[in-house]
Amino acid sequence: MARERFPRSVYAHGDEPDARFTLANERTFLAWIRTSLALMAGGVALEALGLGLHPGLQLAASIVLMITGILTPLQAWFGWARNERALRQNTPLPSSIFALPTMVAVIVAGVLVLLAIVLR
Structure with a gap:
């Protein structure tokens, strides 16, 4: 009996692609996860x-980075699934x-930090 693969919404479609493409897609997923961690660490x-920057602008930039870092794994997951499905369907x-x-x-966030430096 074949083992079910998760997520079924991806693996239930098409044919198994060349492993190199699947692994490259996985590396892209992990790059988005690293980006998420870097954004949260920056925030x-x-x-x-x-840093002695303008407090309101510093807080705003920090929040923008944190929210972006929290949402970036959505890109990682949905991007991985969409790409894998396309690879499996040869589209x-x-x-x-x-x-x-x-x-x-x-x-x-960069503009906010720049303004926070200029206005301190």
Whole structure:
């Protein structure tokens, strides 16, 4: 009897792709997880290190980084599943859903930190 693979919504479709593509997709998933950890670490560090920046802007940048870090695993999971399904069905890979919002959030956090430095 074949063992069920999780998530069924991915593995129930198409044929098994070349293992190299599946492993590359897994590495991309893990890169998004590392990005999430880095964003959360940046948010914590910004608040914990007492950098003497404008307090409201520093807090806002920290919150933006933390929220982005908390939401980034959604990109990791849904991106992995969508890519794996496309690989299994031999269709073009879909575009990333959350890459643009992640980029915008990092830019916003950077601008907030820059303003916090200038206005201290």
